[in-house]
Each structure stands twice: as C-alpha cells, then as structure tokens.
Amino acid sequence: QSALTQPPPVSGSPGQSVTISCTGTSSDVGGYDYVSWYQQYPGKAPKVIIYDVRNRPSGVPDRFSGSKSGNTASLTISRLQAEDEAEYYCCSYAGDSWVFGTGTKVTVL
Amino acid sequence: EVQLVESGGGLVQPGGSLRLSCAASGFPFSTFEMNWIRQAPGKGLEWVTYIGAGTARHYADSVKGRFTVSRDNAKNTLYLQMSRLRAEDTAVYYCTRGGGVIPRLWFDPWGQGTLVTVSS
Numbered sequence: 217q218s219a220l221t222q223p224p225p226v227s228g229s230p231g232q233s234v235t236i237s238c239t240g241t242s243s244d245v246g247g248y249d250y251v252s253w254y255q256q257y258p259g260k261a262p263k264v265i266i267y268d269v270r271n272r273p274s275g276v277p278d279r280f281s282g283s284k285s286g287n288t289a290s291l292t293i294s295r296l297q298a299e300d301e302a303e304y305y306c307c308s309y310a311g312d313s314w315v316f317g318t319g320t321k322v323t324v325l
Numbered sequence: 326e327v328q329l330v331e332s333g334g335g336l337v338q339p340g341g342s343l344r345l346s347c348a349a350s351g352f353p354f355s356t357f358e359m360n361w362i363r364q365a366p367g368k369g370l371e372w373v374t375y376i377g378a379g380t381a382r383h384y385a386d387s388v389k390g391r392f393t394v395s396r397d398n399a400k401n402t403l404y405l406q407m408s409r410l411r412a413e414d415t416a417v418y419y420c421t422r423g424g425g426v427i428p429r430l431w432f433d434p435w436g437q438g439t440l441v442t443v444s445s
Contacts, residue, residue, distance in 0.1 A: 217385060217386055217387075219369065248430075250430040250431070252430075252431035252432070254370070254432075261419055261434075261435040261436065261437055261438055262370065262419075262432075262435055263433075263434075263435070264431055264432060264433045267429070267431040267433075268429075268430075268431070273433065305369060305370050307370070307372075307431070307432075309430040312375075312383045313372065313375075313383055313385065314360075314372040314375075314430075315372065316362075316369055316370040316371060316372060317369070318369050319369040319370070
C-alpha cells in the first residue's frame with residue numbers, strides 16, 4: 217500500500233492550464249478505472265472533484281478534467297482561477313483497499 | 326442535506342485506546358458503505374478502514390489488529406475503536422461515505438474531521 221506518486225507543487229497564472237500526474241502500479245491505478253481526485257483547502261475537509269477517472273460530480277466546473285493511461289492518471293485544470301489554489305490528491309481503488317497520492321499544491325500566481 | 330459529524334477525538338497516551346463516532350444524517354445510512362480516512366498534521370491522506378452495508382470490513386495494514394470499525398444502523402452512527410495507539414496514529418480522522426445501492430468507489434461527502442493526538 218505505497219502512496220501514489222504526485223509531482224511537487226505546481227503553479228500557473230489565471231487563465232492558464234496545469235496538469236497533475238498520479239503514478240501508481242498495475243495493482244491500483246493501472247488495474248482499475250476507479251481513480252478519484254480530491255481538492256482540499258487549508259483546514260478544510262477534502263471534496264471530490266473527479267471520480268471513476270474522468271467523471272465530474274454535479275457542481276464541479278468543467279474546467280476540471282481527468283484521464284488515465286496505463287499506471288498514470290492525470291488531473292487537468294483549465295482556465296485557472298484564483299479559487300483553484302488548493303492541495304489536490306488522487307486516490308485509487310486497489311482491491312479491498314484504497315491508496316492516496318502524495319498530494320500536489322497548486323498555486324495561482 | 327447529507328451530513329457527517331465526527332466526535333471523540335482528543336489526547337491519549339501511547340498504548341491507550343479511543344473510540345471515534347460519526348453521526349450521519351440526510352441519507353439512508355444502513356444502505357451505504359462507510360470509510361475512515363486520516364491525515365497526519367501537515368501530511369497527506371491515508372485510507373484507514375471500510376465497512377460495508379453488510380458484514381464486510383477492510384483495514385489498512387498500518388492499523389490492522391489495532392483498529393475496529395463498526396456501525397449502529399439504528400443510531401445512524403459509525404464508530405472507530407482504536408487501541409494500542411502509537412504516535413504515528415496522530416491525525417485528523419475523517420468519516421466519509423462510499424457507495425450505496427449504486428456501487429461507487431469514491432468518497433463523498435466527508436465530515437469535518439476529529440483530531441486524535443497520541444502523546445505522553
């Protein structure tokens with residue numbers, strides 16, 4: 217149950233796009249189409265923004281999109297806005313367990 | 326409105342025990358899978374345990390044999406009994422909802438969390 221690997225902090229200017237990768241193994245990310253992404257503001261509980269690799273819950277802007285290739289999933293935030301500055305975590309089902317990513321801080325310049 | 330409210334956190338000595346509760350409302354609790362997820366101070370998220378609507382339970386290796394998840398459907402409450410606590414169990418513990426009649430392997434919503442501090 218090793219944590220999924222996410223990149224160090226990323227930043228972008230308003231209007232730009234950023235992509236966060238999430239690398240696991242064939243036992244988690246690569247083995248299931250059950251990757252979800254969570255947004256967390258400081259001192260707050262996480263909130264799901266993508267589930268089942270690419271689906272957005274109601275109310276999540278379409279600026280957020282997800283994809284997966286092999287053992288790596290990705291979250292892309294398009295048309296970056298100030299409110300997108302937060303920590304982002306990926307999560308994958310791993311067969312009777314779940315594993316989270318290491319987290320990536322997104323800063324809006 | 327779907328709501329999850331955790332309680333029971335606090336300061337406990339290494340080797341001690343603590344029971345967390347999560348009061349659920351706004352949905353048919355008995356038909357939903359539930360999970361506990363924790364976050365050590367300044368660290369990332371870690372899945373801790375799952376309990377199904379039936380008898381299924383799963384645990385992270387880091388807590389197996391020390392933590393027990395249970396539920397009281399009559400009280401719409403989820404529990405986490407923690408024993409033989411270690412310093413590395415110090416974290417905010419979140420209660421989260423999983424799938425119901427429609428299976429889903431993601432977590433929504435989350436409670437506000439309750440802080441457990443293991444220290445002498």
